[in-house]
Amino acid sequence: MIELDNVGYSYGGAELYAQISLTLTPGSFHFLTGPSGAGKTTLLKLCYGELLATTGTVRLFGTDARNYGRDDVAMMRRRIGVVHQDCQFLDHLPIAENIVLPLKVAGREAEAEANLPDLLQWVGLTDQAQQLPPQLSGGERQRAALARAVIMSPEVIIADEPTGNIDWDMSQRLLTLLIELNKMGKTVLVATHDLNLIRAAKSEVSARLLRLKGGRLQAGVEL
């Protein structure tokens, strides 16, 4: 469903990578690791169509990412839920409003009201629903960001360092949620520095480890 074929990317200077190939098949679970600055966030952005490859081809749901028009790109992005590194909430809106915002923007208010209680319960934030994002802990914010990412029922979940600033118990809780999503059939791609998290996942899910280093993507790396 997401396919990178000999992809290269440059922000204008030197090439960050050349000839990266990767296929995310439906229902797969991948961890993406590698040193800071290796280009993990950039690679994720290529995978959800936020950036276009400088060379090579990215196919999203069978279509070359370059061929998505403005309307199609909005539709395509609803099929991919993204948990951003910094969560990107609107701080003046209660967390519940932030979570349902994508559905409301899509004009699906009734669905937003109907789905919210179950979703809040799933991420364990029922009691925090009316709090503003700055009032939540790091772990709560990440779980809220995951709830927002899944509210449109996407087929793919992409998470960028979802456990970056949270403690181990919270990290494991978030990992459990990601594994549950994968067991429901969602395709999951998680960028992380946290090798303990990857080790913890190994006994729970059949995950593939990708390592980005020196402009190369190694697949199936052992820890």
Ligand SMILES: Nc1ncnc2c1ncn2[C@@H]1O[C@H](COP(=O)(O)OP(=O)(O)OP(=O)(O)O)[C@@H](O)[C@H]1O
């Ligand atoms: N918008 C941008 N313009 C120019 N250079 C950028 C931009 N975004 C990222 N870079 C550079 O591209 C390289 C890769 O950045 P990226 O954020 O993808 O790495 P990363 O592996 O996710 O790093 P980290 O683990 O620290 O989050 C870095 O050298 C970064 O400075």
